[in-house]
Amino acid sequence: MVATVSTPAFTFAGKGVPLACPSLQTHGLCIGKCSLPSVNNAHQKNNAIICSNSKIRTIISPTSVRAIATEDGQLASAESDQKITKYHFLVANAKFMLDEEEHFQELMSERLRMYGERNKEVDFWLVIEPKFLDKFPNITKRLRRPAVALISTNDTWIKFMKLRLDRVLEGEIEAETAEEAFASNPAELQFEKPENWTAPYPKYEYGWWKRFLPPQMDK
Template identity: 70%
Template sequence: MLSLAVGSSVSAMAKVSMHNTINYANGSGKSTATQLGFIKGSQPPPSLLSSATTNISTSFKTAVAAIDSSDLTSSPTPAKQEAKKYSFVVANAKFMLDEEEHFKELLFERLRNYGERNKEQDFWLVVEPKFLDKFPNITKRLKRPAVALVSTNDTWITFMKLRLDRVLSDSYEADTLEEALASNPTTIEFEKPENWVAPYSKYEYGWWEAFLPAGSRESKV
């Protein structure tokens, strides 16, 4: 009879201990010893303390894991594309395309050199460029239509300014190549000289089209 009573007491105590351990893990705030059903000041068995500590630790780790898995950060804002600098020389179309004796040869030689080196072209001819609206001090000195030689190579543009002599020069910035090389529609036509006395052939009309921006359209008569 005594052994049965003791066994029943131990079983009941174990149930109370497990129930109170779960309550503690859920944050009831009472001390472990009291929750396990022991008198204040007494020491519970090590096995029960170990079980309670394990349950508390597991609950704490689960809560931390839930916080770590939350998406607390926003997507980074894409960096804004920086504007690129373009340098240019500009003059009236007749001088640039019909009168200057060496301009055509200089451009075709540079284009050939780029091809041999597999280098991407970084210079263009722009007929009546829109960017001239930003340079009133230049436009008031220009005969129209105007043609600009534009490049991202500032050093080469400086050389071309010295080489061509009768041109105006400056630089500007643009976010895209299309914006940098935008042009206004115009018509270019040159009168053929009645008496050509130079030892070389006259430039053929339209030679400059190889240097116009891709997709550029020009009205011709």
């Protein structure tokens, strides 16, 4: 855990003189005046003073003080960093992805069944007209709308699906929340039924993809 606090410039008088800086209080542990090691226990690097003792390592620069717990973990982060998640995606027009590519429904259903048997948390979803496409003009200019994206945190599986589906475009995004990654624009999907269905099995029912939509978005 790292605690960083901005502070004005500091000065010191020479060896053996404690560093003067505003007190910092993190989980009851003061690392300000009187608790920082003296300068003769420090060395200078990249225009900063680096001090250390058995409990903490303190990096002091003219603009900030950083304290890092090294043994007992008493120091906690002053600001918890937001976790960034990388999502990999394949995107194509909805007609192809949901109505024409028969293998896609089978592959999705089989993977969902396998996850259920192994009690594994689902890490793949379908997003209809995802908003993140606005960040990819090179993709959208090649894409008929409405579009559908297959999103997963599993890069290896997405590459496998790219080979199976072929006529899809690939990319990746980073998001702080699932809501950000799954955000979508309203879209109405309408697929015409083929006049002549020659396959020896019935065509998949309209709406088969709803169970693969992100939570709260399958209505």
